[in-house]
């Protein structure tokens with residue numbers, strides 16, 4: 001068996017066409033949507049992701065304001081900076097690139113984002129809305145994964161979905177979203193015992209742990225839907241690829257799977273925030 005591809009590049013492209021159209025309506029009405037990106041420190045991967053987001057913004061007609069801060073900045077200074085963006089009427093969306101340096105209280109910084117501008121879906125307000133199935137901004141990677149599965153009409157109801165990872169911006173919300181689609185959800189993490197056996201019973205696997213190739217191809221149930229949300233150096237995901245292609249029914253590649261969907265979601269939610277703020 002060779003798995004079918006969950007093609008994030010193609011699906012993201014379609015989403016971005018819609019984003020571009022909606023951005024041009026706002027622009028014609030006199031106010032292009034505007035995203036503020038906040039990067040703390042000089043981590044190379046984070047710089048790359050912010051650059052990718054800013055470039056994609058300009059391709060679809062979203063303006064961006066880049067704020068790059070020194071790695072030594074304190075939590076109160078970062079919080080004050082984000083509060084200023086939250087209060088700034090010219091800004092529609094705010095992205096704080098994760099991770100921030102270890103001495104900073106990242107949760108305090110996320111909570112300084114006005115929920116109406118939380119287009120990255122990282123505040124408690126957004127998390128609660130998502131968990132309760134209320135309207136709100138979704139955490140971009142899990143939201144993007146759900147859109148990717150929907151684009152290929154992958155059924156979720158009643159299926160056993162295993163999320164490997166429980167990070168606040170990826171694994172934890174991913175399980176909530178799958179539960180909201182009536183999947184039966186199991187979370188696995190670093191303390192889980194018998195990961196191979198649990199994965200062997202999974203119809204849907206989301207690998208979101210950040211350890212390259214942790215999920216071995218031989219552990220997967222033949223025909224399973226496998227989403228690889230890893231993005232380690234050297235284009236390595238969290239799933240043993242390409243071996244998994246011979247076992248899975250569907251598989252998202254790295255690169256070209258979840259990553260482009262993450263950015264498409266961010267931009268789509270930025271336009272939504274701008275429309276809401278414009279009263280549309």
Ligand SMILES: Nc1nc2c(c(=O)[nH]1)N[C@@H](CN(C=O)c1ccc(C(=O)N[C@@H](CCC(=O)O)C(=O)O)cc1)CN2
Nearest residue numbers: 049096097098099120140141231255256257259260262
């Ligand atoms: N505040 C946030 N921080 C982080 C998030 C997030 O959603 N919000 N996600 C990740 C990193 N990330 C975005 O920030 C991200 C990672 C990878 C990609 C991507 O498109 N990767 C490409 C390959 C990249 C390349 O060509 O070099 C791919 O998978 O095809 C996008 C976004 C952690 N931080």
